[in-house]
Amino acid sequence: MTELSFHNTPITNTAINNAPMKNDLATSGPVTSESLNQAASADRVLDIRDLRVEFDRGGEPFAAVKSLSFHVDRGATVVIVGESGSGKSVTSLAIMRLVAFGGGKIVNGKMLFRRTDGTMIDLVETPEATMRKVRGAEIGMIFQEPMTSLNPVLSVGEQITEAIILHQRKNAQQTLREALDILDKVRIPDAARVMRRYPH
Numbered sequence: 001m002t003e004l005s006f007h008n009t010p011i012t013n014t015a016i017n018n019a020p021m022k023n024d025l026a027t028s029g030p031v032t033s034e035s036l037n038q039a040a041s042a043d044r045v046l047d048i049r050d051l052r053v054e055f056d057r058g059g060e061p062f063a064a065v066k067s068l069s070f071h072v073d074r075g076a077t078v079v080i081v082g083e084s085g086s087g088k089s090v091t092s093l094a095i096m097r098l099v100a101f102g103g104g105k106i107v108n109g110k111m112l113f114r115r116t117d118g119t120m121i122d123l124v125e126t127p128e129a130t131m132r133k134v135r136g137a138e139i140g141m142i143f144q145e146p147m148t149s150l151n152p153v154l155s156v157g158e159q160i161t162e163a164i165i166l167h168q169r170k171n172a173q174q175t176l177r178e179a180l181d182i183l184d185k186v187r188i189p190d191a192a193r194v195m196r197r198y199p200h
């Protein structure tokens with residue numbers, strides 16, 4: 001770990017300036033559904049507390065994110081800035097609970113998230129079946145490298161409609177309409193033709 005540390009300044013809780021938390025669960029023992037619901041004001045959407053994410057590097061744990069805390073309130077835009085390798089992507093992947101797919105492990109912390117129905121869950125402990133409902137519907141991520149993060153054998157249209165089909169009960173025609181609307185909204189010219197093309 002030490003030989004890597006000069007390349008890497010892991011994000012720490014001092015890196016993100018944050019207002020004091022209104023309620024602190026840290027001293028209140030195990031998280032129960034009741035304590036989760038009391039955890040934050042109604043406009044607290046995400047509350048990351050003391051997050052630590054590690055990877056295995058040749059048998060040694062390497063902390064890509066160390067003791068990170070920040071929160072996001074409804075309507076707020078929070079920007080995380082840091083040098084390359086400081087843990088921005090790993091933080092985002094942890095919130096999506098996708099970090100394990102790259103061999104990472106959330107070893108400490110809470111990631112309290114307010115679902116669209118108003119209930120609070122801890123994303124660290126949420127069962128995978130629930131995560132599949134949350135991911136892509138309630139939390140989205142735009143991945144950094146389109147060439148590697150999009151599936152090269154699926155058309156643009158198929159990749160957009162996949163999420164709509166998974167999360168909303170709509171027929172094929174409505175789904176296509178919605179995908180076209182999405183492309184129009186972001187001003188992609190000739191959306192109908194783009195839908196049939198491939199990401200590369």
Ligand SMILES: Nc1ncnc2c1ncn2[C@@H]1O[C@H](COP(=O)(O)OP(=O)(O)OP(=O)(O)O)[C@@H](O)[C@H]1O
Binds near residue numbers: 083084103
């Ligand atoms: N799958 C992985 N296996 C091992 N180490 C990883 C993995 N993914 C990221 N890391 C390490 O975690 C640290 C944080 O990486 P991360 O990708 O989060 O940085 P970043 O802040 O997003 O950088 P950039 O600005 O270049 O996108 C780096 O040291 C990186 O090498």
Ligand SMILES: [Mg+2]
Binds near residue numbers: 088
């Ligand atoms: Mg990154």
